[in-house]
Amino acid sequence: MTNEEVAAALHEIGDMLDILGEDRFRVVSYHRAARAIEGLTTDVADLASEGRLGDIPGVGSAIADKITEFVTTGRIAYHEELKARIPAGVLELLQVRGIGPKKVQVLWQQLGITDLATLEQAAKHRRLRRIKGFGEKTEANLLKAIGTYRQGQSRALLWDAARVVDALRAHLEAHAPVARLEAAGSFRRMRETVGDVDILVTTPDVRSVMRAFTSFRDVKQVYSEGEIKSSVLVDYAGYDGARHLLQVDLEILDADSWGAGLQYFTGSKDHNVHLRSMAVDQGLKLNEYGVFRGEHTLAGASEEDVYRALGLPWIPPELREDRGEIEAAQRGELPDLVKPSDIRGDFHVHTNATDGTEPLEAMVGAARALGYEYVGISDHSPSAVVAFGLTSEQALAQRDRIRELNRDLKGFTVLVGTECDILEGGAMDYPDEVLKEFDYALASIHSKFTVPRKEMTARVVAAVENPYVNVLAHPMARLIGSRDPIEIDFDAVFAACARTGTAVEVNAGPTRMDLTGPQARAAKAAGCVLTVDTDAHGGPELGAMRFGVGSARRGWLTAADLVNAWPLERVKPFFR
DNA sequence: GCCGTTTTCGGCCCGACTGTTTTCAGTCG
Numbered sequence: 001m002t003n004e005e006v007a008a009a010l011h012e013i014g015d016m017l018d019i020l021g022e023d024r025f026r027v028v029s030y031h032r033a034a035r036a037i038e039g040l041t042t043d044v045a046d047l048a049s050e051g052r053l054g055d056i057p058g059v060g061s062a063i064a065d066k067i068t069e070f071v072t073t074g075r076i077a078y079h080e081e082l083k084a085r086i087p088a089g090v091l092e093l094l095q096v097r098g099i100g101p102k103k104v105q106v107l108w109q110q111l112g113i114t115d116l117a118t119l120e121q122a123a124k125h126r127r128l129r130r131i132k133g134f135g136e137k138t139e140a141n142l143l144k145a146i147g148t149y150r151q152g153q154s155r156a157l158l159w160d161a162a163r164v165v166d167a168l169r170a171h172l173e174a175h176a177p178v179a180r181l182e183a184a185g186s187f188r189r190m191r192e193t194v195g196d197v198d199i200l201v202t203t204p205d206v207r208s209v210m211r212a213f214t215s216f217r218d219v220k221q222v223y224s225e226g227e228i229k230s231s232v233l234v235d236y237a238g239y240d241g242a243r244h245l246l247q248v249d250l251e252i253l254d255a256d257s258w259g260a261g262l263q264y265f266t267g268s269k270d271h272n273v274h275l276r277s278m279a280v281d282q283g284l285k286l287n288e289y290g291v292f293r294g295e296h297t298l299a300g301a302s303e304e305d306v307y308r309a310l311g312l313p314w315i316p317p318e319l320r321e322d323r324g325e326i327e328a329a330q331r332g333e334l335p336d337l338v339k340p341s342d343i344r345g346d347f348h349v350h351t352n353a354t355d356g357t358e359p360l361e362a363m364v365g366a367a368r369a370l371g372y373e374y375v376g377i378s379d380h381s382p383s384a385v386v387a388f389g390l391t392s393e394q395a396l397a398q399r400d401r402i403r404e405l406n407r408d409l410k411g412f413t414v415l416v417g418t419e420c421d422i423l424e425g426g427a428m429d430y431p432d433e434v435l436k437e438f439d440y441a442l443a444s445i446h447s448k449f450t451v452p453r454k455e456m457t458a459r460v461v462a463a464v465e466n467p468y469v470n471v472l473a474h475p476m477a478r479l480i481g482s483r484d485p486i487e488i489d490f491d492a493v494f495a496a497c498a499r500t501g502t503a504v505e506v507n508a509g510p511t512r513m514d515l516t517g518p519q520a521r522a523a524k525a526a527g528c529v530l531t532v533d534t535d536a537h538g539g540p541e542l543g544a545m546r547f548g549v550g551s552a553r554r555g556w557l558t559a560a561d562l563v564n565a566w567p568l569e570r571v572k573p574f575f576r
Numbered sequence: 577g578c579c580g581t582t583t584t585c586g587g588c589c590c591g592a593c594t595g596t597t598t599t600c601a602g603t604c605g
Contacts, residue, residue, distance in 0.1 A: 029577035
């Protein structure tokens with residue numbers, strides 16, 4: 001039973017209670033518990049068997065009992081009862097934008113609509129407008145929304161979201177007087193994927209900003225357009241080359257409530273709920289316009305002011321998930337998070353010797369241009385056939401070429417690395433006598449992704465125990481949107497890494513983002529050091545470092561925790 | 577349904593926007 005399956009069941013219970021018109025706080029409780037479980041780095045099944053479900057914030061005795069029932073029997077009787085009351089297709093109606101629990105209820109009870117296809121037919125045949133609360137416009141909007149839903153809108157890669165933000169920023173600044181502009185939401189918190197983008201603006205000319213926003217060339221649909229808030233659907237070309245859709249909201253803020261608005265729209269929801277309840281406890285009120293005591297405004301212009309008014313230091317956006325950051329802030333124990341400028345190099349870089357697109361010299365030049373002190377070249381090993389992995393001889397020849405190149409470089413060092421496959425039984429793809437010829441070796445999984453959890457754990461632990469393996473690269477081995485993470489016991493893997501002095505990688509490749517922030521935090525807690533690498537296959541991809549640093553910050557990591565924030569003279573002995 | 581160095585009961589965020597409506601309910605974030 002995976003955490004995702006448990007979370008999905010709880011979300012579904014919440015949705016069904018919502019449709020049935022249950023108390024909204026009960027509904028919220030199920031969703032909040034589900035979100036908390038999605039954010040866990042330990043198996044909820046393990047917590048259940050240890051009787052520690054109550055440790056999860058938002059999980060009380062009722063939900064804990066249901067989780068225990070689920071992981072032991074594979075079902076939740078209460079969930080089954082609800083499913084028996086609500087036709088299967090009704091739940092899906094909730095996914096359509098513009099349809100909430102009340103409309104679902106009306107459609108189902110009054111028109112007997114229990115699935116998407118029937119709803120579409122009813123809208124097409126103008127049968128919805130007969131119901132109170134529905135009209136011509138609602139029918140048209142629903143047809144559009146059903147179409148959008150069918151296109152399957154998934155979360156955007158952080159890399160792609162950044163490009164959309166950049167394009168919109170350039171467009172808005174070119175067409176309207178923009179004083180300040182910041183993308184908030186999960187983008188600012190640097191989540192690995194982004195559900196929608198919230199752009200905040202201050203401007204002396206609200207109308208022209210709004211007009212520029214809704215007339216951006218890639219806007220496919222305008223959901224709403226108000227005086228201070230608009231919402232659109234943007235079409236973009238993704239990293240994968242396909243077209244995707246992303247919702248973008250624009251909010252106009254006043255300069256004197258900029259900080260409160262930025263805080264509010266950055267979230268997360270759970271962080272904000274926690275802050276608001278703190279405010280209430282202090283006799284204060286916190287909303288998107290400021291911190292207030294009665295009619296008196298205490299803060300609003302800057303985020304620092306808002307947090308200070310609540311008795312807290314400013315909390316970096318990447319930490320705002322209500323996972324202990326508020327308590328840490330109260331104790332004055334927020335970590336001094338790693339910054340992009342702390343990064344001195346990148347250990348995971350490919351060239352056209354294997355599946356990269358640019359030659360060694362170009363990748364080295366691109367790394368130098370970023371102001372790094374060193375870069376490690378880590379092309380593939382022979383078993384990575386699709387990636388044109390290097391034979392031992394080819395790898396040694398590349399090593400000699402790099403040694404040669406280093407002679408001409410001043411104030412910059414190229415390290416000879418490899419990304420060596422972990423084979424099925426846990427053996428490395430190069431023999432030890434070849435591995436020891438590299439300055440360092442990354443170990444990673446590129447095949448046999450579906451072996452059972454126990455075997456997979458033993459396989460990776462064996463690799464980590466190889467004395468020539470220095471970094472466990474992209475530990476989940478997932479590709480966002482196309483390949484699920486491997487099943488593995490990360491507690492055991494991190495313990496092995498800590499024991500053997502093997503660094504754990506936070507891979508910033510746009511489709512990898514592996515580890516996630518919370519996993520990186522768990523690795524550190526297990527005693528590991530980490531690296532943030534881009535896995536770049538071309539020069540521009542070296543720029544993904546900022547997203548990897550974002551994940552590291554989400555993992556509460558400091559510069560001291562990251563090998564590639566260390567000076568070279570400290571890196572070298574670590575790798576040997 | 578969750579939560580509690582003020583509470584084991586009574587709180588739990590609320591404002592913008594839309595569409596249908598003659599004053600407001602539903603959805604969304």
